[in-house]
Amino acid sequence: MEEHLSPSNAERGQKATLTGIAVNIGLVLIKATTGWLGNSYALIADALESATDIITSTFIWLGLRVAARKPDENHPYGHGKAEPLAAMLVSFALIAAAILIAVQSIQNIQTPHETPKAFTLIVLAGIVLVKEVLFRKMAQVGSEVDSSAVKADAWHQRSDAITSLTAFIGISIALIGGPGYESADDWAALLASGVIVFNAYHIFRPSFGEIMDESPSGNWRAEIEAIALTIPGVERIEKCYVRKTGFEYFVDLHVEVDGDLSVREGHAIAHQVKEAIKSQKPAVYDVLIHIEPSN
Structure with a gap:
């Protein structure tokens, strides 16, 4: 399949996502087993959050692959919108997971149960470390390739780290407080659900802004205008x-030139402007220029 996006960016984003999937598969097994043996719903809820990571990361990976396709007759601007759509899917999945965790946490708070086991803290400390490292690596890749989907996946990993951290705090309170503090673990899971919604x-x-063709953040407009004005x-x-589609940007310009120039001369100027912008801003895929008379 031919690719529309830079192969390096597309491949780096997909590789980062696949790494996250592999790590989360292992963590789901560890969290669920430890939570069941250690009598901790917060840890089981954490395992559920990691399971959603696997599902949404898979959709992120698929979205990146679709976004990398070359433009065709039905999609002349490419398939880049698949990338922010995948990121939005992650946010919806996070909200669903948060609601499920919150409902179960409230039920557990109302039902007396045993205090979680102390060994769960060791497991949680390791999980927080692994997740934070994974978040930082994915966030770095997401920033470098300017991918909203990879950034979203990174924040999904961060939400998992936060869930694990709140579980660690809740279990610690339950163990230190003793009788009467058994539900601290469940309150931690409830708090984590709120944090997950915020991350969503x-x-x-x-x-959503990218889907709506919102102007990208930064000085894109000023920089592009400055480049265009350097052309004689x-x-x-x-x-x-300027609008962003997937990994790339599309620019529409209205350029004023001397009204007495011929069509051929105006066209030559427009071509120079386009080439200058694409040369100095490699993320720009196409520039549509409208020539207007200045007098």
């Missing part, structure tokens, strides 16, 4: 619109 919004907002014959930039 953190993922959803930029992805360009007198002014009347309009400049």
Whole structure:
């Protein structure tokens, strides 16, 4: 299959996602087993959150593969929207997991049960460390390839680390407090569900903005206008619109030139502007230029 995106960016994003899937498969088994043996619902809830990580990371991986496809007759602008759509799917999955954890936590708070075992703390400490390292690595890749989907997947890993940390705190309180503090573990799981919802919004907002062709953050417009104005014959930039699709950016420019120039000369200037922008801003896939007379 031919690819529309830079193979290095697409492959790096997919590789980071597959790494997350592999790590989470192992953590689900560890968390679920430890939670069951150690009498900790917070840890079982944490295992559930990791299980959603596997599912959503798989959709992220598929979304990245679709986004990498070359434009075709039905999708002349490429398939880049699949990337933020995958990120939005992650946010919805996080909210669903948070609701499930919250409901079960409230039920457990109302039902007396034994205090979690102390050995669960050792397991949780290791899980928090692994998840935080995974988050940092994925967030770095997401920033470097400018992928909302990879960034979303990274934040999903961070939410898992937060869930594990709150479970650690809850179990510690239950063990230190003794009788009467058994439900601290469940309160921790309930608190974690709120944190997960917050992270879901953190993922959803930029992805939704990209779907809606929101202007990208940063100085994209100013930088592109500055590049265009360096081309001989360009007198002014009347309009400049920038939108992000997947890993790449599309630019629409209204460039003012001397009205007495021939069509051929105006076309040559537009071509130079386009090449200059694409050369200095490699993430720009295409530039659509409208030439207007300045007088």
